[in-house]
Amino acid sequence: MRLDVPSDLGMVGDAVELVASHLPPGTLSPRRISFNLRTALAEALGNAIRYGTGEDPARVVRVRVELGRDYVRIYVIDDGHGFDSSRLPDPTSPPNVEREYGRGLFVIRHLVDDVAFNEKGNGICLTLRAG
Amino acid sequence: MRFTLKKDKSGVVIVGVEGQLIVGNRQELKQKVLDALEEGSRKFVIDFSKTGYIDSSGLGVLVSLSKKIREQGGELRLAGLNADLQTLFELTKLDTLFAITRTAEEALAAF
Numbered sequence: 001m002r003l004d005v006p007s008d009l010g011m012v013g014d015a016v017e018l019v020a021s022h023l024p025p026g027t028l029s030p031r032r033i034s035f036n037l038r039t040a041l042a043e044a045l046g047n048a049i050r051y052g053t054g055e056d057p058a059r060v061v062r063v064r065v066e067l068g069r070d071y072v073r074i075y076v077i078d079d080g081h082g083f084d085s086s087r088l089p090d091p092t093s094p095p096n097v098e099r100e101y102g103r104g105l106f107v108i109r110h111l112v113d114d115v116a117f118n119e120k121g122n123g124i125c126l127t128l129r130a131g
Numbered sequence: 132m133r134f135t136l137k138k139d140k141s142g143v144v145i146v147g148v149e150g151q152l153i154v155g156n157r158q159e160l161k162q163k164v165l166d167a168l169e170e171g172s173r174k175f176v177i178d179f180s181k182t183g184y185i186d187s188s189g190l191g192v193l194v195s196l197s198k199k200i201r202e203q204g205g206e207l208r209l210a211g212l213n214a215d216l217q218t219l220f221e222l223t224k225l226d227t228l229f230a231i232t233r234t235a236e237e238a239l240a241a242f
Contacts, residue, residue, distance in 0.1 A: 012155040035184055035215040038151070042186040046154035092224045100195045103187035103223055110222050 001065040005045060007053035007078075012045045019065060019074070027072055027130055036111040037072070037128055043104045044076040044124050052078025052122055070130040071113075075123060082121025134160050136167060143174040143239055149181045152189030161192050165199065173205030174242050178235040180211030190225060197229065206230070208238040 001022055005015045016038050023033060045061060053059040059079060066073040089096055091103040109115055114127040134156075135147040144167050152160060164175060177193070179185070197207045208230045212220065220226040232238040 010155045013151060013153055016153075031215070039184045039186055039219075042151070042153045042184070046186060046188055050154070092222075097224050097228060098194060098198070100191035101187075103190055107187050107190075107219070107223065 001063075001067075003063040003065075004060040005049070005063060007049050007056050007059045007061060009046060009049055009055060012042050012049065015045055015063065016041050019063065023065075023072060024067065027067060027070065028128055029131070032128060032131075037074075040108045040111040040126050040128075041074060041076070043108045044074070044126060047104050048076050048078040048080075048122075048124075051083065052080030054080070072128045074126045074128075076126070077118070077123035080122050082118075082123075084121060085117055134163055136163055138172070139239060141174075141239075141242070142172065143176060143242055144172045145235055145239070146175065146177045147181060148177060148179055151184050151186075152179075152182060152192070153184070153186040154188035157188050157192040160189075161196060164196050168200060168203055168205065173200070173203060175200060175205065175207045176235050176238040177207065177209050178211045178238075179209065179213075179216060180235070182211075182213075182216065185216060185219065187223075190219075190223060194225070194228065206242070208232060208241065210235040210238040 005011055019041060020033055020038055048061040049055055053061060062077045064075040085105060088105055091106050112126045113129045116125040133149040136144055138144050200207045210232045211234060
């Protein structure tokens with residue numbers, strides 16, 4: 001499945017629903033689809049639209065879904081400059097807990113089985129395994 | 132996705148979140164609560180019993196609203212989190228920032 005999502009934060013919910021509703025039954029449990037996959041994909045799309053494409057309506061974020069027998073892998077790629085995921089502060093440290101922003105990648109890492117970035121840092125790959 | 136606001140007889144504003152609270156709709160929720168705050172309401176319960184998922188932007192807007200309500204001498208309570216959402220609040224340590232109850236009724240009774 002491939003999807004080009006307009007760089008509009010208002011499209012995130014619809015894009016997430018489109019992907020989630022087209023997954024064949026059986027690979028992931030309904031609970032993992034309804035919570036882990038939806039939340040992680042909304043995070044990845046929101047980050048790509050806000051920071052990667054700058055909410056520029058002329059640009060798109062590309063989503064590709066790869067289905068295996070026991071996994072679902074979702075690639076979210078923007079055409080931005082990328083970022084260094086190793087330099088993000090811990091959002092659970094005392095001074096950061098009360099901040100409005102900075103939890104996105106932390107949340108993704110706890111919801112999926114594997115997170116990988118491309119070399120440029122403008123593409124994220126989320127893997128959720130069966131179970 | 133829909134937000135509903137109603138006021139109980141003691142003046143507490145109960146906000147229902149149906150569907151999801153994410154980057155694409157968080158401003159709508161924020162504005163509705165800020166409007167009620169501006170109109171004089173000080174006690175708020177956000178009821179997540181009909182909420183499927185919340186992303187980090189949704190969590191962030193709750194942090195922001197809590198601060199603004201506290202600055203005005205008010206209080207924001209959260210209720211109705213399912214097991215996955217409760218875990219999300221615990222992972223992010225936001226359960227230490229908010230008063231969280233099992234149901235909206237329990238939150239109302241605690242004011």
